[in-house]
Amino acid sequence: MEVILNQENLKQALKRVKANKGAPGVDGISVSELPDHLKRQWPELRSNLLAGRYKPQPVRRVDIPKPGGGTRQLGIPTVMDRFIQQAVMQVLQSQWDPTFSESSYSQPT
Template sequence: MNVTNDGFKDRQLHNEDYLQRVSAEQKEYAEVSAHQRIAENNDIITDFQTDKLLEQILQSENLNKAYKKVKSNKGAGGVDGMSVDELLTYLKDNREQIIQKLKEGKYKPNPVRRVEIPNETKGEFRKLGVPTVVDRVFQQAIEQVLTPIYEEQF
């Protein structure tokens, strides 16, 4: 195995695009620093951001933004048959009950409707899951809160 001349053993040339094992007993790769691993990257501290996530998700402003996003995406209804156009009326009538269920951990998303859509190859189909529009609003609300927190780390 060749090592670069600048003295950094971490910067080695790879043989056939993969590292060689030192031995079966050690289960480590040759010339790799063991002190730094991907999972040990603690540069981003999210404790302050993850406090009271459910409250952040259920804020009126976040839910309104999620509703607008689902409404603008349109899309088909789920197993309950509710369309995006019927969503606002339903949410106005049932908002408090749904939020209470979410806070208590008793909210159960509806089953996903399966739709077959044509694949790129002729004659083949792939299955697509279509959640209900109500479930999509809460999925979107969750995504809006979690993405800014965790996207940097990925």
């Protein structure tokens, strides 16, 4: 968890979440509000993450129209949860597959 909460990893995670944009989750906090929210909540959030007490928020469900008619459900996590997921993914991905390139493609065997 210390590696995940490394300042450089968190900066990169914030940068990626901001670049991906996206709608607010159930808490109504937008991507543009995330940096200020993190400044206010970081000590408590970090403590909860390190202690294993962090609980993700429920996912907001929206219906997205399909081109051929009908709809499909889309789940929208809060931006805080997306930020944490991104930070975790960056560390795990570098450990699981350090040679994987974003342009790599593997066919199922």
